[in-house]
Amino acid sequence: NAGVTQTPKFQVLKTGQSMTLQCAQDMNHNSMYWYRQDPGMGLRLIYYSASEGTTDKGEVPNGYNVSRLNKREFSLRLESAAPSQTSVYFCASSEGISLNTEAFFGQGTRLTVV
Amino acid sequence: GQSLEQPSEVTAVEGAIVQINCTYQTSGFYGLSWYQQHDGGAPTFLSYNGLDGLEETGRFSSFLSRSDSYGYLLLQELQMKDSASYFCAPKGTGGFKTIFGAGTRLFVKA
Numbered sequence: 001n002a003g004v005t006q007t008p009k010f011q012v013l014k015t016g017q018s019m020t021l022q023c024a025q026d027m028n029h030n031s032m033y034w035y036r037q038d039p040g041m042g043l044r045l046i047y048y049s050a051s052e053g054t055t056d057k058g059e060v061p062n063g064y065n066v067s068r069l070n071k072r073e074f075s076l077r078l079e080s081a082a083p084s085q086t087s088v089y090f091c092a093s094s095e096g097i098s099l100n101t102e103a104f105f106g107q108g109t110r111l112t113v114v
Numbered sequence: 115g116q117s118l119e120q121p122s123e124v125t126a127v128e129g130a131i132v133q134i135n136c137t138y139q140t141s142g143f144y145g146l147s148w149y150q151q152h153d154g155g156a157p158t159f160l161s162y163n164g165l166d167g168l169e170e171t172g173r174f175s176s177f178l179s180r181s182d183s184y185g186y187l188l189l190q191e192l193q194m195k196d197s198a199s200y201f202c203a204p205k206g207t208g209g210f211k212t213i214f215g216a217g218t219r220l221f222v223k224a
Contacts, residue, residue, distance in 0.1 A: 043214035102159035
């Protein structure tokens with residue numbers, strides 16, 4: 001009963017390094033999301049994927065890329081990390097983007113860029 | 115454009131009732147969800163209102179008025195474990211994405 005699994009849970013990067021955050025869900029959901037959460041800022045949508053094969057920008061896409069590898073997996077890539085990208089990153093999934101369905105969240109990746 | 119307003123903090127005593135208000139503006143509107151997040155944890159779903167009116171789930175109720183672009187979460191018989199952040203999240207068109215605001219931090223005192 002894993003739900004949404006994110007890896008890694010913690011990461012420290014140096015400015016300019018790249019990395020990919022992995023996310024997988026086992027609920028056969030169509031839609032997947034990446035959010036970032038900064039203190040006092042709530043959750044801000046980075047990218048989302050309404051269904052396998054499609055991705056779209058959210059509120060704060062700059063500096064990120066995503067790949068919907070298959071229905072289960074949705075990865076987030078930082079090509080050249082910056083201190084402003086220090087945040088907690090949450091992956092989420094839901095059954096359908098246009099339906100009344102709840103979003104299930106992973107436990108988050110705490111990323112620090114120094 | 116899109117906007118969300120919630121109080122930043124609310125404090126209440128154990129056993130009391132508290133209401134967390136939310137006003138929103140989205141490009142198109144499907145419904146309003148509420149999520150709870152404890153410190154260090156992930157957001158978890160509480161309720162969804164697709165139609166006007168009150169939805170009740172145990173100690174929690176959520177209300178929506180589409181004409182007023184307004185909703186609220188009502189928490190009854192507050193418990194210490196209810197201390198958390200609460201987010202209203204409208205689901206709109208223009209990509210159908212769910213937007214979260216900064217949330218309301220609820221402190222429950224003994």
